[in-house]
Amino acid sequence: MQRTHNNRAWWLVLPVVIVVAFSAIIPMMTVVNYSVQDIFDPSTRFFVGTEWYREILRDERLHDSLIRQFVYSFAVLAIEIPLGIAVALSMPRKGFMVSLCMILLALPLLIPWNVVGTIWQIIGREDIGLYGWALGQLGIDYNYASNPADAWVTVLVMDVWHWTSLVALLCYSGLRAIPDVYYQAARIDRASPWAVFRYIQLPKLKSVLLIGIMLRFMDSFMIYTEPFVLTGGGPGTTTTFLSQTLTQMAIGQFDLGRAAAFSLIYFLIILLVSWLFYTAMTHQDSDDA
Amino acid sequence: MEWMAWTLPTSLFFAGIGTLLLGMTAWQFVTPTLSRQGFLPIATTRGDRLFIGLLSSGWLHLLWLGFTDQVLWMISIVCVVWMLVLMKWG
Structure with a gap:
């Protein structure tokens, strides 16, 4: 690209910049200020330099929490993305069933996070919950409150139940946008259903999938409410993810300096991943163009 | 304030x-600025290179703090040099 753009339209962004300054940048600067001090309130504070960062970066509890967080986010992606594609592929293409499927798929997305946690807390119980009871009847010893593996399965199933619809709806819209001529060409070539998926549908779904993966990664990486309501982070700390660890530190222990340093590290991780996705998406656009 | x-x-x-x-x-x-290809695998503008420089410097500082007990200004100097190189040839 060898030409420059007229940048005057950037002035239109000014109102947003002002709002973001007050809602994000100024609080963020405050967090940076907090992270280099031992602070209880603005009048009781001591400068400690990078002490908190050194401590946080070597804290075993946080390493464990970070590893759990990554495992969780990747597990969520590994299940929800293929499942979402499969659901989108099996959805009808026309007729009243389309609306019905869309409504059914959209329902879980409308439920607030803490309600999802409560639903699964009840549904997973062995005595009154359908899921827990059914597993018990099958002879499976299942208890999400005392067994870490069961707690993990429940937290994952809950997220899959809540968010696979989003991936499915995104993929469905991507599939509908593929012009029919591609399928006609595939029929002329007698392409197998797998070949149609591999060489037509999947490449055309690439951009919506990138958005889907990014949204699901960000959201699962920040997850707080659902595991907090369902397991409270337990048993022990086996389902305590990053944001819960951070909240415990900031509000439970009132350790503001350490929590601020931790938030900034958390922020840098999110920033890096978002930038990677953003770059992948914009470069794909320029490759396609 | x-x-x-x-x-x-x-x-x-x-x-x-x-x-x-x-x-x-x-x-x-x-x-x-013009978007151009340097040693980075993607074409970048000046602003992109500044962002990449700041983000990578943030990470380098964290790695330094996490893995060494040396004073911080040593990595800061490395980052300044890195950012200059990136802005010029990135």
Whole structure:
């Protein structure tokens, strides 16, 4: 690209910049200020330099929490993305069933996070919950409150139940946008259903999938409410993810300096991943163009 | 501003970032940037390179703090050099 753009339209962004300054940048600067001090309130504070960062970066509890967080986010992606594609592929293409499927798929997305946690807390119980009871009847010893593996399965199933619809709806819209001529060409070539998926549908779904993966990664990486309501982070700390660890530190222990340093590290991780996705998406656009 | 709990080092840090952004804006008005390919695997504008430089410097500082007990200004110097290289040839 060898030409420059007229940048005057950037002035239109000014109102947003002002709002973001007050809602994000100024609080963020405050967090940076907090992270280099031992602070209880603005009048009781001591400068400690990078002490908190050194401590946080070597804290075993946080390493464990970070590893759990990554495992969780990747597990969520590994299940929800293929499942979402499969659901989108099996959805009808026309007729009243389309609306019905869309409504059914959209329902879980409308439920607030803490309600999802409560639903699964009840549904997973062995005595009154359908899921827990059914597993018990099958002879499976299942208890999400005392067994870490069961707690993990429940937290994952809950997220899959809540968010696979989003991936499915995104993929469905991507599939509908593929012009029919591609399928006609595939029929002329007698392409197998797998070949149609591999060489037509999947490449055309690439951009919506990138958005889907990014949204699901960000959201699962920040997850707080659902595991907090369902397991409270337990048993022990086996389902305590990053944001819960951070909240415990900031509000439970009132350790503001350490929590601020931790938030900034958390922020840098999110920033890096978002930038990677953003770059992948914009470069794909320029490759396609 | 008392509630923001300012300290001298963080004020200097933000003043530095602010100056950098203002300087880049002024530079953009004088000579608009062109997207070009350097040693980075993607084509970048000046602003992209500044962002990549700042983000990678943040990470380098964290790695330094996490893995060594050396003083911080050593990595800061490395980062300044890295950012200059990136802006010029990135």
